[in-house]
Amino acid sequence: MQYLLLFGTTGLIALGQVLFKLSAGHDPGHPWAFLFSPIFIAAVAIYGLATLTWIFALRQFPISVAYPMQALAIVVVLVVGVLVFRESLSVMQWVGIGAIVAGMLALTLG
Secondary structure (H helix, E strand, O other): OHHHHHHHHHHHHHHHHHHHHHHHOOOOOOOOHHHHOHHHHHHHHHHHHHHHHHHHHHHHOOHHHHHHHOHHHHHHHHHHHHHOOOOOOOHHHHHHHHHHHHHHHHHHHO
């Protein structure tokens, strides 16, 4: 259950970021229209839920173990950007993803 909280928080953060990206394109003629978009409202609610799950995860793990796991959200969002939004990543960005994963493993396992 404790790992579900930890990875669930990471997944919720990544999902929230993807929804923020989707809401950013909502009615570009009106710069503040996104505030009333159901996608934006869902993203904010998901971020609220992520905050709650994060607090419960911190009850189970030392912050030195839990916090590096949040870096996985960066990796997930970048991969979603490539797969869903058809964005491209440079070689250096892929190297950066590898560095994030390696650093996360080093911090968590060390």
